[in-house]
Amino acid sequence: MKNGKKAPTIFDVSALSGFSISTISRVINNPEKVNAETRQKVNNAIDQLGFVPKAEARARALRFMGRIGVITPFFTAPSFIQRMRGIANSLSKENFDLVIYTVDSNNRLQSYLSSLPLTGNLDGLVIMSLPVNDNDVKRLLDYHLPTTLIEYPHPLINSVEIDDVEGGRIATEYLIKKGHRRIAFLGDSDLPEYSIHPVSFRLKGFRKALKSANIEVPESFIRLAPYNQEQARQIAKELIDLPNSPTAIFAATDLQALGVLKATRQLGIKVPDDLAIIGFDDIDMADFEDLTTVRQHLDESGRLAIEILLSHIADSSRPVQHVYLPLTVIERLTV
Amino acid sequence: MKNGKKAPTIFDVSALSGFSISTISRVINNPEKVNAETRQKVNNAIDQLGFVPKAEARARALRFMGRIGVITPFFTAPSFIQRMRGIANSLSKENFDLVIYTVDSNNRLQSYLSSLPLTGNLDGLVIMSLPVNDNDVKRLLDYHLPTTLIEYPHPLINSVEIDDVEGGRIATEYLIKKGHRRIAFLGDSDLPEYSIHPVSFRLKGFRKALKSANIEVPESFIRLAPYNQEQARQIAKELIDLPNSPTAIFAATDLQALGVLKATRQLGIKVPDDLAIIGFDDIDMADFEDLTTVRQHLDESGRLAIEILLSHIADSSRPVQHVYLPLTVIERLTV
DNA sequence: TACAATTATGAAAGTGCTTTCATTAAAATA
DNA sequence: TATTTTAATGAAAGCACTTTCATAATTGTA
Numbered sequence: 064m065k066n067g068k069k070a071p072t073i074f075d076v077s078a079l080s081g082f083s084i085s086t087i088s089r090v091i092n093n094p095e096k097v098n099a100e101t102r103q104k105v106n107n108a109i110d111q112l113g114f115v116p117k118a119e120a121r122a123r124a125l126r127f128m129g130r131i132g133v134i135t136p137f138f139t140a141p142s143f144i145q146r147m148r149g150i151a152n153s154l155s156k157e158n159f160d161l162v163i164y165t166v167d168s169n170n171r172l173q174s175y176l177s178s179l180p181l182t183g184n185l186d187g188l189v190i191m192s193l194p195v196n197d198n199d200v201k202r203l204l205d206y207h208l209p210t211t212l213i214e215y216p217h218p219l220i221n222s223v224e225i226d227d228v229e230g231g232r233i234a235t236e237y238l239i240k241k242g243h244r245r246i247a248f249l250g251d252s253d254l255p256e257y258s259i260h261p262v263s264f265r266l267k268g269f270r271k272a273l274k275s276a277n278i279e280v281p282e283s284f285i286r287l288a289p290y291n292q293e294q295a296r297q298i299a300k301e302l303i304d305l306p307n308s309p310t311a312i313f314a315a316t317d318l319q320a321l322g323v324l325k326a327t328r329q330l331g332i333k334v335p336d337d338l339a340i341i342g343f344d345d346i347d348m349a350d351f352e353d354l355t356t357v358r359q360h361l362d363e364s365g366r367l368a369i370e371i372l373l374s375h376i377a378d379s380s381r382p383v384q385h386v387y388l389p390l391t392v393i394e395r396l397t398v
Numbered sequence: 399m400k401n402g403k404k405a406p407t408i409f410d411v412s413a414l415s416g417f418s419i420s421t422i423s424r425v426i427n428n429p430e431k432v433n434a435e436t437r438q439k440v441n442n443a444i445d446q447l448g449f450v451p452k453a454e455a456r457a458r459a460l461r462f463m464g465r466i467g468v469i470t471p472f473f474t475a476p477s478f479i480q481r482m483r484g485i486a487n488s489l490s491k492e493n494f495d496l497v498i499y500t501v502d503s504n505n506r507l508q509s510y511l512s513s514l515p516l517t518g519n520l521d522g523l524v525i526m527s528l529p530v531n532d533n534d535v536k537r538l539l540d541y542h543l544p545t546t547l548i549e550y551p552h553p554l555i556n557s558v559e560i561d562d563v564e565g566g567r568i569a570t571e572y573l574i575k576k577g578h579r580r581i582a583f584l585g586d587s588d589l590p591e592y593s594i595h596p597v598s599f600r601l602k603g604f605r606k607a608l609k610s611a612n613i614e615v616p617e618s619f620i621r622l623a624p625y626n627q628e629q630a631r632q633i634a635k636e637l638i639d640l641p642n643s644p645t646a647i648f649a650a651t652d653l654q655a656l657g658v659l660k661a662t663r664q665l666g667i668k669v670p671d672d673l674a675i676i677g678f679d680d681i682d683m684a685d686f687e688d689l690t691t692v693r694q695h696l697d698e699s700g701r702l703a704i705e706i707l708l709s710h711i712a713d714s715s716r717p718v719q720h721v722y723l724p725l726t727v728i729e730r731l732t733v
Numbered sequence: 734t735a736c737a738a739t740t741a742t743g744a745a746a747g748t749g750c751t752t753t754c755a756t757t758a759a760a761a762t763a
Numbered sequence: 764t765a766t767t768t769t770a771a772t773g774a775a776a777g778c779a780c781t782t783t784c785a786t787a788a789t790t791g792t793a
Contacts, residue, residue, distance in 0.1 A: 072749055083773045088751055091513060095505060098771060106512075110540060115518045120749035123778050130497075137490070141682075144479055155472070155500040162465075162497045165490040183450075206450055207405040292686060321686065348683060351627060351656065379405065407779060418743045423781060433741060451780075 071112040080108035091116060127186045130160045131372065134175050135191040136258055137167045140290065141318060141346040142361050146191060146213060149365025157373060159186070166193060169257040173199075180206035187372045189213060189365075194259050195220070209375045211368045215259050221375060221384045223368045225359045227261040230390045231268020231315070234341050234357045237392045238311045239276050243339060246273065246280070247302050247309035249295060249319050252287035262315040265343060269313060284309055288319070295322025296329075303330065303338065311339035311398070317346045317356055324352060324397065340397040353396035360388055406447040415443035426451055464494040464521040466707065469510050471527055471593055472502045475625070476653060476681040477696055481526055481548060484700025492708060494521070501528060504592040508534075515541035522707045524548060524700075529594050530555075544710040546703040550594050556710060556719045558703045560694045562596040565725045566603020566650070569676050569692045572727045573646045574611050578674060581608065581615070582637050582644035584630060584654050587622035597650040600678060604648055619644055623654070630657025631664075638665065638673065646674035646733070652681045652691055659687060659732065675732040688731035695723055 077084045082105055089097045090105040097105075108114075122128050131154055135143055147163075154161050162185065166172045176199045179185060185208060192214040195203075200219050203210050212222040238246050248269050250262040266285070273280055283305060288294040295314065299322065302309055314320035320342030327334050334340060335355075342349055345358035367386060375381050412419045417440055424432045425440040432440075443449075466489060470478055482498075489496050497520065501507045511534045514520060520543060527549040530538075535554050538545050547557040573581050583604050585597040601620070608615055618640060623629040630649065634657065637644055649655035655677030662669050669675060670690075677684055680693035702721060710716050 074749080084750080085752080085773055085775095086771085089772090092751075094509060094512060096771080101771080110537075113541075115541075117749060118519055120778095121751075123780075124749075124751040126751095126778065137487070139483070144483075148474070148479075151498065151500050152472075155502060155506075160497055160499065162495055163486060164495065165486050167490055171490075205448055207448065325686065348686070351660065351683070409779080419780075420743055420745095420782080421741085424742090427781075431741085436741080 070117075071114045073114070073116065075112055076105065076108050076114050079112060080105045122184075127376070128184055129158065130162055130185055131187045131189065131369070132162045132164060132179060132185045133189045133191060134164045134166060134172070134179075134193060136193060136255075137165055140316075141348065142316070142344050143191065145346060145361035146365040146368075149362035149367075150189060150369055151365075152362075153366045153369040157369075159373075166257060168255075172257050177202065180208040187211075187376050189368050189372060190215070191368075192259055193257065207379070209372055209379065211372045211375075213364055213368050214261065216385060219383060221368075221371050223364050223371065223386050223388060225261075225364075225388045225390055227264030228268040228271065230343060230357050230359065231265035231313075232272045233268070233390055233392060234265075234313050234343060235269045235272035236276075238313060238339060238341060238398065239272065239278070241311075241339065241398055243309075243311040244278055245284070245307065245309045246278070246311045246313060247284040247286065248280075248313050248315065249298055249302075249323065250285075250287045250315040251290035251319065253289045265315045290316065290318065292318060292322035292325065295319035296326040299323040299326035300330065303327075303332065309338070311341070314340065314342050317342040317344040317349045317354060320354055320356065320397075321348060321352060324354065335396070335398050341392070345393055349393075349395070355395045355398040356393055358391050358393045364388055406449045408449070408451070410447055411440065411443045411449050414447060415440045464492075464711070465497055465519060466494045466522045466524065466704070467497045467499060467514060467520045468524045468526060469499045469501060469507070469514075469528060471590075472500050475651075476683065477651070477679050478526065480681060480696035481700040484697035484702075485524060485704055486700075487697070488701045488704040492704075494708075501592060503590075507592045512537065515543045522546075522711050524703050524707060525550070526703075527594055528592065542714070544707055544714065546707045546710075548699055548703050549596065551720060554718060556703075556706050558699050558706070558721050558723060560596075560699075560723050560725055562599030563603040563606065565678060565692050565694065566600035566648075567607045568603070568725055568727060569600075569648050569678060570604045570607035571611075573648060573674060573676060573733065574607065574613070576646075576674065576733055578646040579613055580619070580642065580644045581613070581646045581648060582619040582621065583615075583648050583650065584633055584637075584658065585620075585622045585650040586625040586654065588624045600650040625651065625653065627653060627657035627660065630654035631661040634658040634661035635665065638662075638667065644673070646676070649675065649677050652677040652679040652684045652689060655689055655691065655732075656683060656687060659689065670731070670733050676727070677732075680728055684728075684730075690730045690733040691728055693726050693728045699723055 073084045073087050076087045086097060087105055090102050094102055133150060151161055164175050172193060180202050187209040190212050194215050195217055200217050210220050212220055216222040216224050248266055250266055254260050286298050288298045312323050314323055320340055323340050327338055332338050342354050342356035345356050349356045371384050408419045408422050411422045421432060422440055425437050429437055468485060486496055499510050507528060515537050523543055523545040525547050529550050530552055535552050545555050547555055551557040551559050583601055585601055589595050621633050623633045647658055649658055655675055658675050662673055667673050677689050677691035680691045684691045706719050
């Protein structure tokens with residue numbers, strides 16, 4: 064198969080197969096554009112020589128690597144996955160490879176952030192729901208690695224964001240408009256050090272809306288719990304057991320809202336009559352469960368991030384873009 | 399530092415500094431061969447432009463980081479995502495990058511399969527729920543690209559599989575043991591040409607189990623529908639409306655089982671008393687919905703695939719491994 | 734001071750690939 | 764059968780550098 068010689072080039076394959084280098088290149092990159100018989104012969108020659116195209120030469124000729132990196136928190140929350148889906152979908156249409164870097168500690172985040180821009184084997188980077196500091200940004204800029212941030216903004220870098228305060232406000236106002244006065248808030252706690260915490264902004268919006276409406280919230284109505292359904296269910300039960308319990312709960316993430324919903328089912332509480340529930344995110348399951356929620360269009364955020372990124376890769380003179388995704392209450396059956 | 403332009407090339411530095419590209423190149427690669435004053439000027443120009451020689455960057459990229467590719471069907475079914483999660487999780491613990499190749503057509507699959515082994519970019523490959531032919535396998539082997547298949551086996555390549563026939567049998571027997579005699583089957587149809595179809599094996603198991611138990615199935619009890627909840631819900635309603643309707647439904651995927659479950663809620667049918675439902679896969683949502691199902695431990699399949707892959711990367715003399723994942727009925731509340 | 738060495742530089746020829754464009758052969762249509 | 768389309772191929776022009784070789788300027792030597 065391989066003879067001990069120098070690494071074979073596309074020219075060797077051309078010589079052995081009798082076809083031009085253009086055809087060899089085609090067999091490798093656009094096999095469907097070449098006659099089956101020819102393709103077969105070329106492939107034979109490739110196999111015979113053990114030819115492996117050099118990535119560096121390829122990148123040089125193409126002027127890009129065809130590879131986008133995504134730095135994302137540990138693959139676990141449904142919302143991350145839906146963003147990823149948006150990213151993967153639009154990327155595959157554009158014929159880019161997707162390289163995923165999962166972050167499970169501050170250390171790892173920093174290590175990615177400091178090495179990735181230097182390696183030169185990425186055409187662009189998406190940083191999802193993770194904080195970057197000025198130093199990281201400077202490096203990204205210095206090494207000309209086009210980047211889009213999702214959820215965490217920075218003035219010098221493209222971003223796709225939502226206004227969490229506003230989102231919290233919208234959700235709460237919706238509840239108020241429906242006549243609720245005793246409204247509880249359920250958010251997540253125990254966030255890992257490397258991650259960001261949008262929920263605290265949603266809480267801010269919650270407070271703001273109530274203040275505008277001149278409604279007092281007892282502190283016992285504001286609860287934080289680890290981000291999972293089990294704990295949310297637990298808290299929901301506690302809230303329901305409170306004397307003068309809330310008539311509505313705003314859960315700052317859908318996952319937790321679903322936990323609350325489950326609690327109501329177990330307790331035989333009627334939703335929305337006895338208790339209204341509104342979530343935040345609009346994950347896939349929200350639709351299935353008919354959960355009323357604030358949609359932030361997760362898939363779209365991924366799609367958009369890629370769109371912006373690719374446009375900046377194509378034309379790096381474009382000005383930095385900061386896109387705000389609209390937030391809307393999706394009315395379903397739980398309020 | 400950088401003005402919004404394209405990434406500068408050695409030519410830009412040449413133009414700005416007034417020296418030829420040869421000199422620029424020398425300043426970078428053999429600084430001692432160029433006059434100190436010239437070198438200074440060139441360096442100034444380099445700094446001014448923020449020029450980063452691509453090749454050098456790439457050299458630095460020779461960091462110790464491996465790269466694992468995963469070829470996966472279009473990022474959509476929850477089961478794929480859970481497998482991915484298993485993969486991403488175990489990979490992030492090791493020093494490997496994860497490159498994702500999403501397949502949305504036969505063409506693309508073939509193009510990945512024929513080009514990936516050649517590029518030498520990957521240290522290992524996982525092919526998820528996608529069929530490979532002997533030719534593909536030969537290429538993988540010839541180019542020494544360690545590979546693990548998930549769900550679709552091949553004698554010459556590592557694989558992580560489940561026995562779908564057996565799974566269908568288990569689910570059906572479970573229903574029979576619970577006293578059901580009129581059992582319907584709901585599977586998915588309209589599979590894209592490039593994908594595999596485990597559900598047909600589950601149907602085989604279904605038939606087998608019924609035969610062993612001497613139970614006849616009317617053909618009207620065996621239904622296929624596109625893979626989504628909406629259609630599943632529709633079909634469920636039709637089944638329920640049948641004269642002498644089934645007392646149990648085996649949905650060959652959880653997603654469809656959940657569609658059925660939703661139909662029962664809308665129709666006010668009591669589960670499991672009026673209708674029992676069993677699914678297959680055990681996706682996250684199954685737990686939330688208390689769906690009785692056959693667990694195939696999706697996360698684990700991803701984890702295992704990586705484990706096998708890495709061990710083969712470390713020691714290529716290892717014999718091919720075919721691992722069968724156990725299937726068990728997870729008893730929850732719908733049967 | 735004449736001539737060889739040395740040093741600093743640029744022109745141009747690679748490097749291994751991709752892609753555009755033109756050409757030819759084959760198929761489809763009139 | 765003549766003519767337009769389409770498919771399959773090759774020639775050649777990039778791509779972003781590195782390297783070789785030739786040339787000019789400077790220094791060293793007798």
